[in-house]
Amino acid sequence: xxxxxxxxxxxxxxxxxxxxxxxxxxxxxxxxxxxxxxxxxxxxxxxxxxxxxxxxxxxxxxxxxxxxxxxxxxxxxxxxxxxxxxxxxxxxxxxxxxxxxxxxxxxxxxxxxxxxxxxxxxxxxxxxxxxxxxxxxxxxxxxxxxxxxxxxxxxxxxxxxxxxxxxxxxxxxxxxxxxxxxxxxxxxxxxxxxxxx
Amino acid sequence: xxxxxxxxxxxxxxxxxxxxxxxxxxxxxxxxxxxxxxxxxxxxxxxxxxxxxxxxxxxxxxxxxxxxxxxxxxxxxxxxxxxxxxxxxxxxxxxxxxxxxxxxxxxxxxxxxxxxxxxxxxxxxxxxxxxxxxxxxxxxxxxxxxxxxxxxxxxxxxxxxxxxxxxxxxxxxxxxxxxxxxxxxxxxxxxxxxx
Numbered sequence: 001x002x003x004x005x006x007x008x009x010x011x012x013x014x015x016x017x018x019x020x021x022x023x024x025x026x027x028x029x030x031x032x033x034x035x036x037x038x039x040x041x042x043x044x045x046x047x048x049x050x051x052x053x054x055x056x057x058x059x060x061x062x063x064x065x066x067x068x069x070x071x072x073x074x075x076x077x078x079x080x081x082x083x084x085x086x087x088x089x090x091x092x093x094x095x096x097x098x099x100x101x102x103x104x105x106x107x108x109x110x111x112x113x114x115x116x117x118x119x120x121x122x123x124x125x126x127x128x129x130x131x132x133x134x135x136x137x138x139x140x141x142x143x144x145x146x147x148x149x150x151x152x153x154x155x156x157x158x159x160x161x162x163x164x165x166x167x168x169x170x171x172x173x174x175x176x177x178x179x180x181x182x183x184x185x186x187x188x189x190x191x192x193x194x195x196x197x
Numbered sequence: 198x199x200x201x202x203x204x205x206x207x208x209x210x211x212x213x214x215x216x217x218x219x220x221x222x223x224x225x226x227x228x229x230x231x232x233x234x235x236x237x238x239x240x241x242x243x244x245x246x247x248x249x250x251x252x253x254x255x256x257x258x259x260x261x262x263x264x265x266x267x268x269x270x271x272x273x274x275x276x277x278x279x280x281x282x283x284x285x286x287x288x289x290x291x292x293x294x295x296x297x298x299x300x301x302x303x304x305x306x307x308x309x310x311x312x313x314x315x316x317x318x319x320x321x322x323x324x325x326x327x328x329x330x331x332x333x334x335x336x337x338x339x340x341x342x343x344x345x346x347x348x349x350x351x352x353x354x355x356x357x358x359x360x361x362x363x364x365x366x367x368x369x370x371x372x373x374x375x376x377x378x379x380x381x382x383x384x385x386x387x388x389x390x391x392x
Binding site for chain 1: 223226227228229230231233254259263264265267268309315332339341361364365367383384386
């Protein structure tokens with residue numbers, strides 16, 4: 001594998017860019033530590049608005065790929081940003097920055113929590129936070145639903161596919177692989193046919 | 198409350214866990230959280246390696262802590278190891294689950310980012326990109342539903358928890374309020390025993 005693939009190579013015009021692998025690592029560590037309940041929005045603010053390592057257009061393009069590929073979106077995004085400047089080592093430095101310190105913090109939290117788990121207010125607080133998280137994940141689904149209007153598929157088809165997926169996974173507890181490859185495959189084939197024009 | 202688990206895990210079990218997270222990584226379109234319903238089926242319902250409380254708390258703690266939400270996977274590995282009896286096993290659980298969930302998706306994404314960038318106008322690339330959208334949405338809504346039903350139980354009995362989930366979902370969807378405020382509000386209401 002080339003260390004700097006041509007299509008991820010730095011742009012010719014001068015622009016701010018990470019100075020070294022440790023610059024990437026530290027930048028992504030600081031960025032990760034600012035993100036409670038998700039880091040994606042912080043990536044946009046830090047990488048595009050403040051550091052200008054990416055233009056708005058590049059961010060949107062990378063984000064679309066990060067979104068459709070398997071793996072956490074923000075992890076995929078960090079891989080692509082790191083890889084854009086330093087190839088595979090850059091991708092790994094960005095990934096390590098994103099995960100290392102937050103991993104230690106979350107384990108410390110888990111240990112503290114285990115010590116206080118029998119405490120009723122602590123258990124209640126976690127129950128309340130879990131309810132908020134359920135809302136957060138649902139809201140992410142609703143926010144993405146706006147993108148269905150731009151789908152080549154008619155909106156009712158999209159809604160039907162989403163509803164079928166929800167019934168299969170949430171209510172009938174079908175294994176995810178069936179839904180992803182069965183229903184997802186069907187959806188991709190339908191989209192492919194509509195894109196013919 | 199479910200009783201604490203006391204597990205004996207042999208190498209075949211660890212390997213099974215690792216293989217399962219490798220597979221989940223390949224399926225984690227939309228983020229690792231979209232596969233959490235499958236993790237629940239595997240860890241809680243099928244193998245009983247994790248209690249329902251531990252499952253919920255892994256997700257809630259990772260949301261409450263700074264950093265990417267995928268760290269909830271590390272917490273699940275941690276709890277499985279703790280259920281097997283030691284901090285060493287817990288750290289090993291973190292290693293197994295995190296390396297499992299990260300490796301396949303990372304390799305594929307890196308390769309695909311290069312390939313997709315060169316071929317972004319191909320019909321098949323556009324069909325995949327736009328065709329998966331309804332499914333990703335369905336998976337997120339399913340996860341929200343499963344989380345709410347596991348913390349809330351029946352809608353009628355535990356309506357304040359469901360109400361909290363629905364209200365916070367609407368607020369997050371419609372406003373740009375910082376998530377920390379809502380998590381703090383949920384924590385306070387829960388700690389006071391209101392919900």
